[in-house]
Structures are given as structure tokens and as C-alpha cells.
Amino acid sequence: MKALSTVVLLTISNLFMTFAWYGHLQFKKISWLQGLGLVGVILVSWGLAFFEYVFQVPANRIGFEENGGPFNLFQLKVIQEFISLSVFTLCAVYVFKTDKLGWNHLVGFGLLLAAVYVIFKKW
Template sequence: MKGALTILLLTISNLFMTFAWYGHLQFKKLAWFSKLGLVGVILVSWGLAFFEYVFQVPANRVGFEENGGPFNLFQLKVIQEFITLTVFTLCTVYVFKTDKLGWNHLVGFVLLILAVYVIFKKW
């Protein structure tokens, strides 16, 4: 249960992170947003990043093995990276619609899955 909750919270966190880090590149198409200067854009991104942390910090606390969760630090980081790239890719292709998914992206995801396997494998 704690593992699933960790993954859910990290996924929500990454949605906010993607919009905080890259959304402003798309939001400029909105009339009110395009009038903001750099400081305004930074403040909007910080506002979104706040919610990233609202979900990310509890996710790592719940998931960390020393707090009764199922994951060690390496595992939490690899899960985070996998979720980050998955959420980013889905947002880029289906929400922002700026890029298309190519074969090289698919090969990269296979390698990420292999990385998750290697990190989680007890040797």
C-alpha cells in the first residue's frame, strides 16, 4: 500500500513539476500569460513548484524504508526519474503537442526499465 501511495504521489508531483519547468513555454500562447515579464513567469512557476513539493515530500517520506516504506534511497530516485520521464513524455506528446514519440524515445524507455530492474535486483 505504501509503495502504491508513493508512486501515486510522485506522479502527481511530477505533473506539477512538468508544468512548472516547461509549461511556461506553452502558456505564452495565453494572452494574459504572454504579458508577464520574466519575473512574473518565474513567480507562476514557483507557485506550481510549491504543489510539486506538497506531493513529493510526503511521497518520499511514506516510501522511504527507514519510515516504514518499501524503498531505499536509490530505489526512490530511480522511481522518481522513471515517473519524471514518463510524465514529461506524455505531457510533451499529448498536452503540449510539441514533439512526436520516436523510436529513440522507446529505446530509451526500455533502457530506463532495465535501469529500474538493475537497481531493484538483489544481487
């Protein structure tokens, strides 16, 4: 249950992170956000990033093995990176609609899956 909770919380966290880091690039498509200057964009992004941390910090605390969770630090980081790139890809392709998924992206994700395997493998 702790593993699932960790993954779910990290996924929600990464949704907020993606919109905090890249969502402002889409403001030109939203009329009432078009006039925001850099300071306004930073404040909106910080507001979103707050919620990223609201989910990310508990995810890592729940998932960390020294707190009774199933993952060590390397495993938590690799999980987070895999989720981060997965959420980003889905947002870029289906929400922002700025990019198309290509074969090179699929190869890259395959390599990420290989990284997850190597990090989790007990040698």
C-alpha cells in the same frame, strides 16, 4: 499500500513539476499569460513548484524504508526519474503537443526500465 501511495504521490508531484519547469514555454499560446516577463514567469513556476513539493515530500517519507516504507534512497530516486520522464513525455506529446514520440525515445525508455530492474534486483 505504501508503495502504491508513494508512486501515486510522485506522479502527482511530477505533473506539477513538469508544468512548473516547462509549462511556461507554452504561455505564448495563452493570451492573458503572453505579457508576463521573466519575473512573472518565475513566480508562476514557483507557485506550481510549491505543489510539487506538497506531494513529493510525503511520497518520499512514506516510501523510504527507514520510515517503514518499502524503498531505499536509490530505489526512490529511480522511481521518481522514471515517473518524471514518463509524465514529461505524455505532457510533451499530448498536452503541449510540441514533440512526437520516436523510436529513439522508446529505446531510451527501454533503457530506463533496464535501470529500474538493475536497481531493484537483489544481487
